[in-house]
Amino acid sequence: MAASGGDIPIPSQSRQGTPGLFARSLRNSYRHPEMRQALRVFGMDQHAIIIANADGVIQLWSAGAVSLFGHDAANAVGRKLDLVIPQEFRDLHWKGFGHAMKMAAVNGEGAFFDIPGLCNGEVRTLRGQLHVLRDEGKAAIGAMAIFTPKGA
Template identity: 35%
Template structure:
């Protein structure tokens, strides 16, 4: 019995999107879950910038943080869940949550970053609706007091 893990099969089978980008932000891995989530095929995504899924208004902030992470080798999102807006192939707004891990070569130099991403759009919308309803109810109570 062998304990070999077929990592390509794992990446293809997992339900969360897995995206790897190189040190400059070009996509080097795009799994089937990323295809389902964002609508871009692997062929459409490979070699392209992460701008593919980053809303235009957030790109400056994203690339500032990305550059800093590549330069310092430090990210807090390896453990902390990052929740941000994203866009799909049709330009539709999404809410995603993800963690990242830095990838390094044998010499320890950063070669890229892997993100494990989950679509949180429905949950985000439900949470926003609940918060709105709570405010409405609190206002009703204040008016009755």
């Protein structure tokens, strides 16, 4: 991972080791001061922010995600989202994720939902927002989730 944009980790290569569209788009977005400031305001440390590519591979894992889910970024980045999805919800998750990537949309995008998460090996209810990330042509290139423990 390369760091361009302060202390925010930016993926520099795709899973195959070559610069991919998702990595380039994500890296380019961090070059904009407004994006870096927005993530600081969002609270990279206070909120668990996870960004995954269209294959569901984690590309960004915030300090808040380390605290909430119990995995450091080195362990999380490059792994599938199954890392945080309880086993009994994985089939439903991947069906919905695939649909969101195909349609470049998710129902209730940006609204808060109660979402089950796997935190330190324990299933917990989290408050979360889901967002589809799109390229310039409006095609889905990934997803971002922002989580807080329910009641926080």
